[in-house]
Amino acid sequence: xxxxxxxxxxxxxxxETRTDxxxxxxxxxxxxxxxxxxxxxxxxxxxxxxxxxxxxxxxMRKKTMKTGFDFNIMVVGQSGLGKSTLVNTLFKSQVSxxxxxxxxxxxxxxxxxxxxxxxVIEEGGxxxxxxxxxxxxxGDQINNxxxxxxxxxxxxxxxxxxxxxxVNIARKKRIPDTRVHCCLYFISPTGHSLRPLDLxxxxxxxxxxxxxxxxAKADTMTLEEKSEFKxxxxxxxxxxxxxxxxxxxxxxxxxxKTENDKIxxxxxxxxxxxxxxxxxxxxxxxxxxKTPWGIIEVENLNHCEFALxxxxxxxxxLQDLKxxxxxxxxxxxxxxxxxxxxxxxxxxxxxxTVLPPVPATPCPTAE
Amino acid sequence: MDKEYVGFAALPNQxxxxxxxxxxDFTLMVAGESGLGKSTLINSLFLxxxxxxxxxxEASARLTQTLTIERRGVEIEEGGIKxxxxxxxxxxxGDSLDCxxxxxxxxxxxEEQFEQYLRDESGLNRKNIQDSRVHCCLYFISPFGRGLRxxxxxxxxxxxxxxxxxxxxGKADALxxxxxxxxxxxxxxxxxxxxxxxxxxxxxxxDEDEDFKRQDAExxxxxxxxxxxxxxxxxxGGIRPVRGRRYSWGTVEVENPHHCDFLNLxxxxxxxxLQDLKxxxxxxxxxxYRARxxxxxxxxxxxxxxxxSKLSRQSATExxxxxxxxxxxxxxxxxxxxxxxxxxxxxxxxxxxxQQSQAQGEQxxxx
Numbered sequence: 001x002x003x004x005x006x007x008x009x010x011x012x013x014x015x016e017t018r019t020d021x022x023x024x025x026x027x028x029x030x031x032x033x034x035x036x037x038x039x040x041x042x043x044x045x046x047x048x049x050x051x052x053x054x055x056x057x058x059x060m061r062k063k064t065m066k067t068g069f070d071f072n073i074m075v076v077g078q079s080g081l082g083k084s085t086l087v088n089t090l091f092k093s094q095v096s097x098x099x100x101x102x103x104x105x106x107x108x109x110x111x112x113x114x115x116x117x118x119x120v121i122e123e124g125g126x127x128x129x130x131x132x133x134x135x136x137x138x139g140d141q142i143n144n145x146x147x148x149x150x151x152x153x154x155x156x157x158x159x160x161x162x163x164x165x166x167v168n169i170a171r172k173k174r175i176p177d178t179r180v181h182c183c184l185y186f187i188s189p190t191g192h193s194l195r196p197l198d199l200x201x202x203x204x205x206x207x208x209x210x211x212x213x214x215x216a217k218a219d220t221m222t223l224e225e226k227s228e229f230k231x232x233x234x235x236x237x238x239x240x241x242x243x244x245x246x247x248x249x250x251x252x253x254x255x256x257k258t259e260n261d262k263i264x265x266x267x268x269x270x271x272x273x274x275x276x277x278x279x280x281x282x283x284x285x286x287x288x289x290k291t292p293w294g295i296i297e298v299e300n301l302n303h304c305e306f307a308l309x310x311x312x313x314x315x316x317x318l319q320d321l322k323x324x325x326x327x328x329x330x331x332x333x334x335x336x337x338x339x340x341x342x343x344x345x346x347x348x349x350x351x352x353t354v355l356p357p358v359p360a361t362p363c364p365t366a367e
Numbered sequence: 368m369d370k371e372y373v374g375f376a377a378l379p380n381q382x383x384x385x386x387x388x389x390x391x392d393f394t395l396m397v398a399g400e401s402g403l404g405k406s407t408l409i410n411s412l413f414l415x416x417x418x419x420x421x422x423x424x425e426a427s428a429r430l431t432q433t434l435t436i437e438r439r440g441v442e443i444e445e446g447g448i449k450x451x452x453x454x455x456x457x458x459x460x461g462d463s464l465d466c467x468x469x470x471x472x473x474x475x476x477x478e479e480q481f482e483q484y485l486r487d488e489s490g491l492n493r494k495n496i497q498d499s500r501v502h503c504c505l506y507f508i509s510p511f512g513r514g515l516r517x518x519x520x521x522x523x524x525x526x527x528x529x530x531x532x533x534x535x536x537g538k539a540d541a542l543x544x545x546x547x548x549x550x551x552x553x554x555x556x557x558x559x560x561x562x563x564x565x566x567x568x569x570x571x572x573x574d575e576d577e578d579f580k581r582q583d584a585e586x587x588x589x590x591x592x593x594x595x596x597x598x599x600x601x602x603x604g605g606i607r608p609v610r611g612r613r614y615s616w617g618t619v620e621v622e623n624p625h626h627c628d629f630l631n632l633x634x635x636x637x638x639x640x641l642q643d644l645k646x647x648x649x650x651x652x653x654x655x656y657r658a659r660x661x662x663x664x665x666x667x668x669x670x671x672x673x674x675x676s677k678l679s680r681q682s683a684t685e686x687x688x689x690x691x692x693x694x695x696x697x698x699x700x701x702x703x704x705x706x707x708x709x710x711x712x713x714x715x716x717x718x719x720x721x722q723q724s725q726a727q728g729e730q731x732x733x734x
Contacts, residue, residue, distance in 0.1 A: 080512040108517065142518050143465045188511060189541075190402020194426040196464055217511055220541040222612055236426055289543055292625050294617025302615045 068120075068127030070177045071318065072158075074209070075132065076151060076201065077186025078139040079108060081216035086184075086274035087132050089287060089298060090310055094276075095119045096132045109137035112150045116178075133180060139197050148201045155180050155209050159333040179330060181321045182245070182313065183209045186216040187269060191225050193232050202242045209329060210245035210321055212313065213237075218271035218304050219289065219296050226271050233269055244268065246317065250324055263312065270309040273298055390449040392498050393641060394480075396530065397454060398473065398522065399507025400461035403537030408505075408596035409454060411610060411621060412633055415441055416598065417454060434459040434472045455501060461518055470522045477501050477529045481656040502648045503566070503636070504530045507537040508591060514553035515561075523563045529652055531566035531644050533636065534558070539593035539627050540612065540619045547593050554591050565590070568635060569643060586635060592628035597621050 075083040075096070084096035097117065115134045120127055133154070138147055158179040165175045183205065187198055202211055213233070215221075221229060237244065246264065251257040275298050278285045287298040298306045313321070397405045406418040417439050437456040442449060457473055460466075480500045487496045504526065508519060515523075523532060534554065539547060558565060568590075571583045601611045601618055610621040621629045636644075 078511070080509070082511075140516060142521060143467050145464045188402065192402050192423050196426050196429050196462060199426045200464060217541055219614070220510075220538050222614055239425075240427060291540070291543055291617070291619075292623075293540075293619050294614065296614075296616050 065125050065127075067174070068129060070129045070131070071322070072116075072131040072133065072178060072181050073313075074135065074151075074155075074180045074183045075186065076135045076138055076183060077216060078188060079136065081186040081188060082274045083184070083186055083216075084134065085276060086186075086214075086216070086272060086306075088276055089274040089306065090313065091119075091121060091130060093119065093121060095121070095130055096134060108140045110141070112137040112147050114150060114154045131178070144197055147197075148204050151201075152205060152208060155205075156333065159330055160337075162330065163334055163337060177322075179325055180209050181325045183211045185211050185213045187213055187233065189215055189217055189220050189229070189271075191221060191229055193229075194236050199236070199240055199242070202237070202244070203240060206242050206244060207332075210247075210324055212245050212309075213269040214309060215269050215271040217273065219273045221271065230269060230271065234265070245321065245324070247324070250328060267305065267308055267312075270305040270312070272306045272309055273304040274306065387448055390451060391641075392451050392453075393645065394453040394455060394499060394501050394503075396457070396473075396477075396501045396504040397507070398457045398460060398504055399537065400509060400518075401458070403507040403509055404594075404596050405456075405505075405507050405537065407598060408535075408537065408594055408629075410598050411596040411629065412637065413441070413443060413452065415443070417441060429459065429462045433463075434469050436472060436476050453499070460522075466518055469518075470525045473522070474525050474529065477526060478656065481529075481653055482660075484653065485657055485660065498645075500648055500653060501530050503644045504532050505636075506532055506534050508534055508554060510536050510538050510541045510550065510593075514550065515557045520557070520561050520563070523558075524561065527564045528655065531647055531652070532563070533566050533632075534591035535632065536591050536593040538595065540595045542593065551589070551591055551593065566644065566647070568640060586631050589628050589631055592632040594629050594632055595619055595621055595627040596629070 073087065075087055077083055087096040088094055095117070113136050115136065116131055117134070118129060118131045120129050122128070135151055138151070141147065162175060162177065162179055165172060185198070185202060187194065198213075202213070205211060215226075215229065215233075218226060243249070244264075246260040248257075248260075248264070251260055273289065273296055275287045275289050275296075277287070277289070279288050279290050279295050280286075281288070281295055281297060286295075286300070289296040289298075297303050301307055395409075397409060399405060401423075406421070410416055410418065435458055437458060439454045439456065441452050441454070443452055444450070455476070460469060460473075463469070477500075484496065484498065484500055487493065506519070506523065508515060523534075526532065536542075536547070536550060536554075542550065568583075568587055571580055575583075595612065597610045597612050597619075599610065599612070600608045601613045602608050609623075612619045612621075620626050624630050
């Protein structure tokens with residue numbers, strides 16, 4: 001079990017970030033998510049006396065701390081774009097094996113491989129089982145047609161695994177969640193526009209998994225170049241009908257919409273720089289890259305948007321990423337599977353009996 | 368006693384004056400994936416703005432785009448010397464999903480120029496031969512990869528016997544000094560492993576002073592050149608304006624040898640080795656092409672065909688002049704063969720007819 005640095009990562013505040021979601025777990029929701037969620041009616045406690053319902057937050061918090069939770073993040077992009085370094089920087093631990101050792105004989109794999117490595121990180125008493133799914137070989141060949149297919153297959157396999165567990169008669173109390181909650185797609189900082197491969201990948205996979213596009217190695221672009229490039233990328237994604245996370249159609253209320261609109265239209269895709277080396281800047285030790293013309297500080301918002309990405313993925317939207325994966329992407333997969341199977345659940349035949357429709361399991365926050 | 372002075376020490380001056388009058392032709396090809404700073408570097412090298420009217424297509428348009436060859440000419444005059452510089456671009460290289468054989472148009476183009484020269488050289492009016500042969504290919508390698516990618520290797524192997532290759536790492540301000548060194552070493556190792564011949568800068572004369580020799584050795588060791596280009600002038604440190612790129616953490620100076628190898632590249636390419644590149648193209652690469660071409664025309668197969676048909680007995684002993692491109696010559700040989708066969712058939716038919724009529728005549732005589 002690797003311990004996180006003493007500096008705050010941010011996910012120990014998890015159960016408190018989405019109160020709406022927490023409240024809706026008490027009553028099993030019919031799928032899909034309601035367009036207008038039930039907001040808790042504020043009762044004037046002076047009139048009725050203190051009931052103590054609000055302690056539910058603390059109870060959930062305690063449970064989460066005891067059981068911990070899963071998070072599965074996938075990284076996709078050409079080799080050398082700093083994927084592993086970025087994930088290590090995000091979680092402040094060596095959770096991704098870096099192929100940065102120049103002395104090692106390193107061959108680009110001939111086909112796309114899927115490598116999942118799990119770690120347990122702890123912070124503030126909260127345990128997270130983090131799985132980083134690497135995809136070496138993506139986009140590196142001369143012929144990259146359909147190179148996203150192994151990735152799509154892997155994602156669907158995890159949905160299938162979960163579905164099989166769900167339809168069991170004797171279900172596990174806590175179904176292990178290997179589904180991909182978040183896919184970071186690394187865009188090469190060409191400064192021109194997206195590459196055809198980027199478009200094709202995101203077109204195919206944005207309906208299946210939450211994609212967060214990031215501009216890798218952003219220290220090669222000046223401020224003007226960065227902002228122009230981002231605008232062009234956003235426009236190209238829009239023109240091609242690609243919805244990256246947070247998707248517009250899943251904004252729950254006005255508050256969500258305003259917050260997410262700002263992120264979608266101004267900040268994303270985040271232009272990031274990753275590093276696992278520390279340098280001395282103004283008396284402080286910071287993560288960065290030292291060049292003859294200056295030191296690039298990873299967590300300095302004037303230099304790059306790493307801190308924005310980290311806050312977005314870990315401190316504010318971690319739970320939502322999991323919920324959208326469960327309530328939307330997984331449900332879409334499940335509906336398709338059941339439809340294909342004639343309304344019957346997949347898997348072994350169950351003595352010819354037709355099972356009643358399987359109710360949606362509540363979103364596993366306290367796993 | 369005074370040595371007698373004949374006067375041909377003045378020969379170099381005469382050559383110099385003649386070449387100044389004649390002007391200087393140079394064709395430079397620039398190749399590599401899009402977004403590596405090729406156009407910016409060319410503009411920086413030759414202090415021009417050659418790509419003003421360039422339209423960069425969007426990603427969706429580039430999906431099925433095939434590689435095109437674009438030529439841009441510019442006349443540069445400096446110190447009374449006129450240089451007619453032709454730049455050959457390869458937009459679309461490495462763009463599509465399937466880049467198999469995408470280097471073939473480039474190979475074809477280079478060979479076409481050789482063919483044209485061969486034709487002109489074998490022609491009657493050799494006074495004004497236009498030399499459109501590609502004298503040098505600057506190949507841009509991505510700083511984001513881990514060395515040469517499969518596509519780089521394939522391209523270089525396809526052209527290395529046909530053109531002088533100078534490998535260059537584009538957008539080198541993406542790398543820290545140790546990363547640059549490691550990448551250069553990796554590329555050098557890969558070039559050796561794949562047996563790719565790049566342009567060898569000739570050794571300096573043994574009678575040069577130590578300083579010059581050391582400088583020369585340093586320059587050679589910095590291949591592939593890690594370059595940064597810029598057409599913007601910035602004020603770095605407030606002293607004097609320099610060409611550079613301004614970031615929030617510092618300014619990269621294009622002409623600062625501690626920041627990148629731009630000066631080395633410019634010195635070696637433009638200031639000292641322009642003529643040598645032309646000579647190697649003519650004496651080595653073109654001669655190699657010419658020898659291969661002539662050898663294949665004088666192949667045993669061709670001679671057999673010639674000897675089989677009686678009518679072309681004489682041509683078998685002649686040395687065929689390569690008046691036409693290879694493919695066309697083959698076609699012509701085939702056509703000629705066809706013609707000969709038809710003529711033979713006709714001849715045989717006529718002979719048969721004659722014999723028949725003779726026989727008939729004898730019969731009628733006999734009757």
